[in-house]
Amino acid sequence: MFWEGLTGRMRRTLLSGLLLVAAAFFTVVLGSLLDLDLDSTALLGVGAGAAVALVPHASPGHRLTGFATGVILALVGYFVRAALLPDTAGGRAVFAALVVALCVVATAVSLNRLALWATLLGAAVFAGAFDATYNLAPPRVLENSLDTLTALALCVAVGFCASVLAAPQRDRDRAQPVSTNDEVLEGSK
Secondary structure, rough: OHHHHHOHHHHHHHHHHHHHHHHHHHHHHHHHHHOOOOOOOOOHHHHHHHHHHHHOOOOOOHEEEEHHHHHHHHHHHHHHHHHHHHHHHHHHHHHHHHHHHHHHHHHHHOOOOHHHHHHHHHHHHHHHHHHHHHOEEEEEEHHHHHHHHHHHHHOOOOHHHHHOOOOHHHHHHOOOOOOOHHHHHHHOO
């Protein structure tokens, strides 16, 4: 009775949500069984992968590329931080500003084919997954970042795939190709 009373959209949301619940659960359980150390990145990665899949903007490929670009730019920021910046509030502020600026530049250079939200999300997710590890051993930035990157990529892939499978076809079709601001202005005349 309950199920029939729900709208089609609500049913799809619940199905998507249940698939993501299972994905998060099995990511942690299987990661533990296989000794992959995914516990600290599972929720962050699965949630970010789901967000990238569910936002109806451009194509899934463009969204994933923007997200991955942000992750790479945050990684570059950590290398700069380890090599050049002092471990002070000022150094951390320069690091944060540098990563955001790199995301803005990447979006501009791509002529908005990469969405700013996707690059920023990628950078923020990587920073969220890596910052505590970085702070424990800044000189080991290369080794530790690769471990975090691998774990995060697996968790993001799980969340993305689960959400793409569960996303209603109509929502997937609604994603519009990226247009430039000039095209939007021309269409409004």
